[in-house]
Amino acid sequence: MDSASEQLKQAEIDEYDQLVKKIEPKPPVVKNCIWAFVVGGLICAFGQLLINFLMSNGLNQSDAGSGTSVILIFLATLFTGLGLYDELGKYAGAGSIVPITGFANAIVASAMEFRREGYIFGVGARIFSVAGPTLVFGFTVAVLVGLLKIIFTS
Amino acid sequence: MNSLFMAFLVGGAFCIIGQLIMDLTKPAITPGHILVGYITIGAILSGLGIYQPIVDFAGAGATVPLSGFGHLLTQGTITAVQQKGLLGALSGGVEAAAAGITAAIVFGYLAAVLFNPRG
Amino acid sequence: MSKKQGQQTIVFTSPPLISSWASLVGPKEGQGPWGEDFDQVLDDYLYDEQTWEKAESKMLREAVKQAISKRYYQPSEIELLISGDLLNQIVSANYAARELSIPFLGMYGACSTMAESMLTAAMAVDGGFFSRVVAAVSSHHYTAERQFRTPIEQGVQKSATSQWTATAAGAVLLEAVPGGNPRITSATIGQVIDMGQSDAANMGSAMAPAAVKTIKAHFDDLNRSPDYYDLIVTGDLGKVGMALAQELFIKEGLLPQPNYSDCGVLLYNDRQDVNSGGSGCGSSAAMLCGPLLKKMSEGKINKLLLVATGALMSPTTSFQGETIPSIAHAVALENI
Structure with missing residues (x-):
């Protein structure tokens, strides 16, 4: 294809993209954000409530944090x-994706889906x-931070 | 009571940021990207020493979002590096996050055995 | 004499008769505005099978069986089955054909497969090769969702532009017999059109230009005016794609404005939480083999142009950042 007709094609594509942007409904950002919040x-x-409860029963802060994660993951698994x-x-959008319950939901949903296979x-x-992918990136960054720590403290 | 309110406020704010990223970049950023992005950024901010102050201030509001999981990985690595050196860089993160990861996998597997997706 | 007219259109010299048709739909489609017009509404999405994939294949098989039994034929009396669906390697059609023992041609045109199968079947009949051919397609919400999108139980927000894959199967029986209506009189084979859209959650926008291009070609090739047809329906553009198509009609100078609608919009009512509308092969198949052919047989519609639309991407190409190529085929059905 010569460059003139390519340009024409590109102009047509851009024009169509404008039309699509004009017509397609926008996500209700404000409503979504309120739900997410x-x-x-x-x-x-609720996580804080669990931490407070576990700590008042004698767990240290780090164990209370782990315990809370496990309980939240359990509940997310059950509801999934x-x-x-x-x-x-x-409705909740990021409100139910960003907390660790969203991570558990992603794991459980993927697992349930392929039971029949x-x-x-x-x-x-x-x-x-x-x-x-989440764990891959989390692990990799943590190891990199550890290596940097070794390099810069020695 | 105050700790609950702070957790609500800061945790909610973390979720608003995620919602804005998804809504304003539609369709480029999916929920999967949000999960990966939060754990990565949490781990990086933790390494820079920025995340711990948020945790001190907001408690579960900063540890329950997945960025808190990244923070846990990084802090576990840093602590282990101080104790064991190079080997700690590889073992510390997973050790700190072991309960959460194992729970998610085992519960997930059991749920798949017990429940059918209903749609 | 060539049966081809203009660039892309074929005109049948002995238009094949659509002698019978059948449709099976899922519970949600049954609760829509046309629930009464389908041959069978399923109680659940598994249809007494172990997996959704088996359920879809069974729906397709049953649609074919019901269509041929309405004319008191045995499957062995049908000379050719032309069929397809949305799943990888068109397994629903393949497995349905395994049970039916009818010579089989598999088709893939994504959601345009109903029109693609019908026009191929009509060519086979009008060409004198076969005298009894079935064209059939299926789609299933949960098989498509897991192949193309996210796991069912994952909590994600659906975009307002996204569409709901219809759980539906439809079959038509074409025969080379004199007398009777409706008949397939002509068809326009579409080109693959890609206008640079890449959002897999907004397929209506990707497909609308292909639909309009095929409709325009149909009218140009046949020298017809858009008001020739009582109704023009696209397959599954949804509300967003339909609005875009109407803009493009004006831009392309298709006047007078055709009496136009979209099967994906018609199939559900506004309370059914399907966002932009229905999609999938079953969207056009259910509307055609349910309410539309019924209205044709009652003489309420005499000239219908079905333009089934397909988005020809895969999850792999989407991940690789490819845009969505789209296609649309038009089939003209007339009472003559």
Whole structure:
């Protein structure tokens, strides 16, 4: 294709893109943000309640934090299994994705989805389809920080 | 009571940021990107010493969002590096986050065995 | 004499008769505005099977069986089955054909497969190669969702531009017999059009230009005015794509404004939480093999142009940042 017709094609594509942007409905950002704030905030406040409760029962801060994560993950797993977490996610958006419950939801949803493909290469393999990348990046950055720490403190 | 309110406020704010990123970059940033992005940025901010002050101030408002999980990985690594050196850089993060990761995997597997996706 | 007219259109010299048709839909489609017009509404998405994939294949098989049994044929009396669906390697169609023992041609045109299958079947009949051919397609919300999008139970917000893959199967039986209506009189084969859209959650925008281009070609090739048809329906542009198509009609100078709608918009009512509308092969198949052909047989619609639209991407190409190529095929159905 010569450059003139390529330019014409590009102009047509740009013009169409403008039309699409004009017509497609915009996400209701304010409403979404309010939902995200309230639901995400409540999940975190509930987490704080658990931390306070565990610490008042004699756990140290770090164990109370781990315990809280485990309880939140358990609840997210349960609600995902019962088919309720995705209903919450329709409204809460990032409010139910950003907390650790969203991470658990991604793991459980991926695992449940592939049950019919078998327990080893269905569930076992697919369980990490969303959570895998998350752990890869988390681990890698943590190791890099550790290496930098070694370099700069020695 | 005050700690609950701070957790609500700061945790909610973390979620608003995530919502804005998704809504304003549609369709480039998906929920999967948000999960990866939060853990990565949490780990980096933690390494820079910025995340711990937020945790001191907001408690679960900063530890429950996935960025708090990144923070946990980084802090575990730093502590282990101080004790064991190079080996600690590889082992510390996962040790600190072991309970959460194992819980997510095992619960996830059990849920897949017990429940069917209902749609 | 060539049966091709203009650039892209074929005109059938002995238009094949659509002698029977059948549609099976899922519970959600059954609760929509046309629930009464489908042959069968399923109670659940598994249809007494172990997996959603098996359920979809069974829906397709049953649609074919019901269409041929309405004319008291046995499957062995059908000479050719032309069929496809949305899944990788068109497994729903392949597995349905395994049970049916009818010579089989598999088709893939994404959501445009109903029109693609029908026009191929009509060519086979009008060409004199076969006298009884079935064209059939299916789609299933949960099989498509897990192949193309996120896990069902993951809590994600759906964009207002996103569409709901219809759970539906439709089949038409074409016969080379004199007398009777409706008949397939002509068809326009679309080109693959890519206007640079890449949002897999906004397929209506990707497909609208392909639909309008095919409709324009149809009218140009046949020297027809848009008001020739009582109704022009696109397959699954949804509300967003339909609004875009109407803008493009004006831009392309398609006047007078055709009496136009979209199967994806028609299939559900506003309270059904489907965002922009329905999608999938089943969207056009269910509307055609349910309410539309019924209205044609009652004489309420006499000239119908079905323009099924397909977005030809895969999750792999989406991850690689490719834009979405789209296609649309038009099939003209007339009472003559």
